[in-house]
Amino acid sequence: MSNEVFSALIGALVGAFMTGIFSWWIQKVEQNRNKREELRNIVMQLIELRDRFNNEVSALPDAGKRETASISLNNKRQIYLEAAINITEQLPSQIASSEYTFLAFEFSADSNFKQAEKFYQKAVRAARFPLARIVALRAMAVFYFAQSPLRNFELGRKYFKEAIDLLPNPSDAYSIYTQGYSYETWGLQELANGFELEGRSKIDSARKYYLDLPKNYPLRASALEVLESKVRQAVGGSSPVSNPGADPSGHSATQ
Incomplete structure (x- = not known):
């Protein structure tokens, strides 16, 4: 050849x-x-x-x-x-992190807590940006505060703290709002589970961040009003019900 x-x-x-x-x-x-x-x-x-x-x-x-x-x-x-x-x-x-978070919430609602835990963990790992990671950490924290065989208050506090630590010095309005909402969610979970001192401390922090928002910021007034309403419900014995992956501002973190 x-x-x-x-x-x-x-x-x-x-x-x-x-x-x-x-x-x-x-x-x-x-x-x-x-x-x-x-x-x-x-x-x-x-x-x-x-x-x-x-x-x-x-x-x-x-x-x-x-x-x-x-x-x-x-x-x-x-x-x-x-x-x-x-x-x-x-x-x-x-x-996407948001998809894992949504599915985790569905599994939790279905009492498939082991699968929900796995998906919340995957949501944190899949988050590509700080905001998405904050949402995922916050959702996982709420999961550990909720009534289930996997309830673990210390883990819940750990993940709330990690979410808050991602915004050490928020300066723009939405970052300030996000930090306030993280403290609000944490405080309400503490109150709903009978930890009044811890809960009120976190609620005070949430209120401070909301008050720091510019007076013309669209979410400022509603955030403060809704916060007080939820606190009254929690102290009165009615646990706040929300999707832990949700953000009431209407913003979304898809990755």
């Missing part, structure tokens, strides 16, 4: 190999994109199911129909949650 023929053969083999690798890569990218889209659809379906339960099923006057509808919605939730686990296991590095 001449050198020219041999070189041509090697070139053809290398070309075929590179073409195969490129085709595989393109296919893999497309598959991952489809799975990401599937996860987004699952999240939207879970939100829709929750809204249907709150707005429709819980309002049914007939107890039998209400129970049947609840069972049906819960079965659908189980299917979506199982599918979500499968996708997150296949694409662990491509799941």
